[in-house]
Amino acid sequence: MQETYKAEEIFKQFKEHSISEFFRRNSQMLGYSGRIRSLTTVVHEFSTNALDASEEAGILPEISVVLKELGEDKYSVEVSDNGPGIPQRIVGKALATILAGTKFHRYLQQRGQQGIGAAGCTLFSKITTGKFIHVRSSTEKESYECDITIDIKSNKPVVENLVKREGLQRGTSIQGEFANVKYERGEHGVYGYLKRTALSNPHAGITLREPDGNEVIFTRSSNELPKRPKEIKPHPLGIGVNDLVELAQRSDSRKVSSFLVETLSRVTPSKIAELRNITGNDIMEQDPKSLVWADAENLVKAFRAVKWIAPELDSLSTIGEKQIDVAIRSILNPKFLSVVERRPRVFRGGIPFVVEAGLAYGGMAGKEKKGEGGQRYAEGNVLRFANKVPLLFDGSNCAISEAANSIDWKRYGISNFEEEPVSVFVNLSSVYVPYAGVGKQAIAQEEELVDEIKLALMDCGRILQRYISGVKALASKETKYKTIMRYVGQLAADLGEITGKSSKQIEASLRILVESKYKVMEESGEGPAESEAENVAENGSDAEI
Ligand SMILES: Nc1ncnc2c1ncn2[C@@H]1O[C@H](COP(=O)(O)OP(=O)(O)O)[C@@H](O)[C@H]1O
Ligand SMILES: [Mg+2]
Incomplete structure (x- = not known):
């Protein structure tokens, strides 16, 4: 007979793991896989926090990244900013508790959204x-320094050597040592990452000190802070059951009905009446803190049965056509x-987003073109940005690559x-970017997003097509001009003989005639440049040759 085991024995092994323990085992999910990528992830996390913090405080960001090689595959990374600083009482939580931050459940376009990066x-x-x-x-109010680590078992911070300081300049500087990482000056490493960050954030001054001491300065090219993204309330159609339960837990409202009016956008007393008809009174009269999963599920279902005004769309901040033009050039x-x-558009019925796109042809555009030092300029030929x-990584899982690949470019x-x-080039901005993974390197391939990105690229494609056909027309005009001109001398001589008139004069007239019809006048800008300018005005887009 087969031996059997008692539940008590089996469940002796039962343990609860903290979220930090989970990510310790699955650090690749946070972007820590591959030595070059891992170093880029560290710089990405610290610099996105620096940009978010200074923008939220209304300060033009000045970011410095200092890398030092400490040994084989071991580096020190220090990222400093001139942002608002982190109050000392919460610094441990901010930098050493996974899933803690100031950006949770806020419908505000920011780079961070989950509270994972810094603690990661x-x-x-x-x-x-x-x-x-x-x-x-x-x-x-205060200046201090300290050492921080994370207690993996409890996902709690450990803060040591706290020292108060006098008169430091405002801002934050975080320095750490990391192994299994490597610096290479390539487009997929820290260098390429910061270069692209500078391009999409012209208001930021960024300095990189490479491990060999070389200093690279990505100069600020605009002294204007981007339009401040507006914080909005979540729209009923953009919210999931889990979010609703969490928001309800944190609510101070007395009843679910007032909680919904206060927390979500577009929910008015008359909408509550409509919802009441669907869900019944009990749910609406409850204390929000007692809202259980099944109630929340009913509410979310009811949201989908009611007609809503679309969410506000002025919550987004874009890079802007002018800057994208400069960046790509x-x-x-x-x-x-x-x-x-x-x-701006809406996905999942309630989350605003906006797509900007660029299409470049010729020059260094394309897949395998090499830059100085033989570096590739793009991952494939798609440059992807989110907020x-x-x-830089996981391109094959991304809505942007999916859209670009599904277009019939012919x-x-x-x-x-x-x-x-x-x-x-595509930048998608949203108060909530649905990333395909916690490493935030690819945008989930949701149909509405892919479709909108496709439309943006097709808009660009139409302008390009006019350019390409303009170039072809020019080329055929040029060929005709050259061919006819070859015979003008002989033709004029023959005509002179037949008519008895001056063949020189005939030749001059013929040349004027042919030139007026076929000569390509480069100086006057004839050809695609001019027609393109008209097209561009029509489309409200920018394009030059
Ligand atoms: N350089 C910084 N300046 C000010 N606050 C910061 C800085 N870095 C991190 N923080 C704070 O720490 C929190 C946690 O950061 P992080 O773990 O990267 O999560 P997220 O960026 O998703 O919120 C941020 O929400 C922010 O409040
Ligand atoms: Mg972050």
């Missing part, structure tokens, strides 16, 4: 080197460029998208 770096430092991270920070130096900013943050005069000198 602290965790990665601990698991690869066993070291604490060192933090210096100054707010308007400086990376790819293309012969032709079209840039399009679409109007102005460059996405219709726009590009017979082979993979091979021709063509690159696309």
Whole structure:
């Protein structure tokens, strides 16, 4: 007979793991896989926090990244900013508790949204080197420095060596040691990441000190802070059951009905009456804190049965057509460029987003073109951004790549998208970007997003097509001109003989005639440049040759 085991024995093994323990085992989910990528992830997490914090405080960001090589595959990373600082009482939680931050459940377009990034770096430092991270920070009230690490079992911070300081400049500086990482000056490493960050954030001044001491300065090219994204309330159609339960737990309202009016956008007393008809009175009269999963599920279902005014769309901040134009020109130096900013849209019925796209042709555009030092300029020929943050990895899972690959580029005069000198640029901005993974390197392939990105690229494609057909027309005009001109001398001589008139005069008249019809007047800008300018005015987009 087969031996049997008692439940008590089996469940002796039962343990609860903290979220930090989970990510210790699955650090690749946070972007820590591959040495070059891991170093980029650390810089990405610290610099996105620096940009978010200074923008929220209304300060033009000045970010410095200092890398030092400590040994084989071991580096020190220090990222400093001139932002608002982190109050000392919460610095441990902010930097060493996974799922803690100021950006949760806020419908505000920011780079961070989950409260994982900074603590993920602290965790990665601990698991690869066993070291604490060192933090210096100054707010308007206090200045201090300390060492911080994460207690993996409890997901709680450990803060040591706290020292108050006098008169530090405002801002935060975080330094840590990391192993299993590597610096290479390539487009997929820290260098390429910061270069693209500078391009999509012209208001930021960024300095990188490479491990060999070389300093690279990505100069601020605009002294204007981008339009401040507006914080909005979640729309009933954009909210899931889980979010609703969490928001209800934190609510101070007395009843679910008032909680909904206060917390969500577009919920008015008359909408509550409509919802009441669907859900019944009991749910609406409850204390929100007692809202259970099944109630929340009923509410979310009821939301979908009611007609709503669309969410506010002025909550988004874009890079802007002008800046995208400058950015693409400086990376790819293309012969032709079209840039399009679409109007804001809504996905999942309630989450606003907006797509900006650019299409570059010629110059360094295209897949395998090599830059100085033989570096590739793009991952494939698609440059991807979400909320102005460059996405360098996991391209095959991304809505942007999916959209670019599903377009029939032949219709726009590009017979082979993979091979021709063509690159696309896309930035998707939203109060909530649905990333395909916690590493935030790819946007989930949701149909509404993919469709909108496709439309943006097709807008760009139409402008490009006019350029390409303009170039072809020019080329055929040029050929005709040259062919006819070859015979003008002989023809004039023959006509002179037949008519007895001066063949020189005949030749001069013939030349004027042919030139007026076929000569390509480069100086006057004849050809695609001019027609393109008209098209562009029509489309409200920017394009030059
Ligand atoms: N450089 C910084 N300046 C000010 N606050 C910061 C900085 N870095 C991190 N923080 C705070 O720490 C929190 C946690 O950061 P993080 O773990 O990266 O999560 P997220 O960015 O998703 O909120 C942020 O929400 C912010 O409040
Ligand atoms: Mg962050």
